[in-house]
Amino acid sequence: MILVTGATGALGALIAEQLAGRDDTVLGTRDPQQPQASLPDRRIDFDHPDTLITGFEGVNVLLLISAGYGEDDVVIARHDAAIDAAEKAGVEHVVYTSLTADGDHLPYALPHRWTERRLQESTMAWTILRNGLYAELLAWLAAPSADGRITAPLGEGRLAAVVRADLADVAVRVAVEASDHAGRVYELVGEQAIGGTDLAHAQGPHVAYEPETLAQARARIAASGAEPFQVPMLVGTYSAIAAGFMSRTGGDLRQLLGREPRSSLAAALA
Ligand SMILES: NC(=O)c1ccc[n+]([C@@H]2O[C@H](COP(=O)([O-])OP(=O)(O)OC[C@H]3O[C@@H](n4cnc5c(N)ncnc54)[C@H](OP(=O)(O)O)[C@@H]3O)[C@@H](O)[C@H]2O)c1
Structure with missing residues (x-):
């Protein structure tokens, strides 16, 4: 039996x-x-x-979706x-949605790496899906204002x-064929690297990209009512992209999909 959390x-x-x-x-x-969806559910x-x-x-295969909103100690706990209970319940294989290796500079990388290590030291088989940042997240981080300005501290990143x-497609495939993927760490980043200028150009001449500084972004986010842990989370995401740490394309996505990946630019504009 497969169980999907989150x-x-x-x-x-x-x-x-x-x-x-x-x-199953x-x-x-x-x-x-x-x-x-038309499936039985359980409280997790x-x-x-x-x-x-x-x-x-x-449960034989646990698809453990990270529950990553919170301070590191909360997420680690x-x-x-989850892993402790899975071991005790006799789960055979855990598939975990982690974070791309290039995300090591992101403020929320640590609990992902902690979880990977915890899994690798567990009594169970495991597969690690190192997910890149979503195109949908970029759409939110660099959304144009009503007057057509994309104001974000992405620099030229x-x-x-x-x-x-x-x-999701990759996670389903790996969960269904789990034993074929035991002990594998997959890098799942997109094949298009997209920045503020690309987003503005794709939306036409009425949209302009206006980079701001990290300090300006920090003040803006703090004033928006974000929770304290969210401020460094978001500023650190902008910073890692701006510094060029998140642009590496390639990895295992195409091979695991068995087809061309969906367009990241289209998803970032949707
Ligand atoms: N790669 C990226 O760009 C990116 C962006 C944002 C987040 N993430 C990470 O990837 C995960 C999945 O992304 P998403 O887009 O599906 O995020 P999402 O829409 O915010 O969903 C996160 C889900 O995690 C589950 N969750 C939260 N706290 C939990 C807890 N205490 N116990 C069990 N489950 C809990 C919840 O599912 P239920 O409500 O069904 O319990 C929640 O709906 C996120 O949780 C986060 O760790 C990745």
Whole structure:
């Protein structure tokens, strides 16, 4: 049996859609009352370890979607609880959605690397999907204002953005064929590196890219009502892209999809 955690999140819902109708799959979510794809569901909340041992009962392959919004200690505690419970419940294989190697400078890299190490030291087989940053996230980070200005501290930096639906397709394939992917770490970045100028040009002459400084962005984000941990998270994301650490394309995406990846630029403009 396959169990997918985070099943009502954006990535989890895309995965659930594709697995719908399979008789060997259940969805894990903090709130099983929410409408789901036509699959049974169970309450899975990493913040409530009591939901995990029974929740993982009978599961062979656990598709562990990172629950990455929070301070590092919170995220590490969540993932530790999930892996600990999976070991105790007799799960055979964990597929974990991690972060691309080029994301090592991102403020939220540490809990991902901690989780990878914890899995590699576990009693279970594992596969690590090192997901790149979503094209949909770039669309949000560099959204034009009503008067057509993209104001973001990206400098001339570009992001090898990847379409979330492609990451869902890969996660489904790997979960279904898990034993073929045991012990593998896959790099899943996009094939197009996109920056502020590219986004502006693609939207026509009425849109202009106006780089701001990191200090300006920090003040803007802090004033927006963001939670304290979100401010360095977002500023650090801009900074890593601007410094050129997130532009490397290639990796394992095309091979695991078995087809051309979806257009990252189209997804970033949608
Ligand atoms: N690569 C990127 O660009 C990028 C961008 C943003 C986030 N991420 C990471 O990738 C993950 C999936 O992305 P996404 O787009 O699906 O994000 P999302 O739409 O925000 O969904 C995250 C889901 O994580 C689950 N979750 C949160 N706290 C949890 C907990 N305590 N226990 C169990 N599950 C919990 C929830 O699922 P339920 O509500 O169903 O319980 C939540 O809906 C995120 O959680 C984050 O770690 C990656």
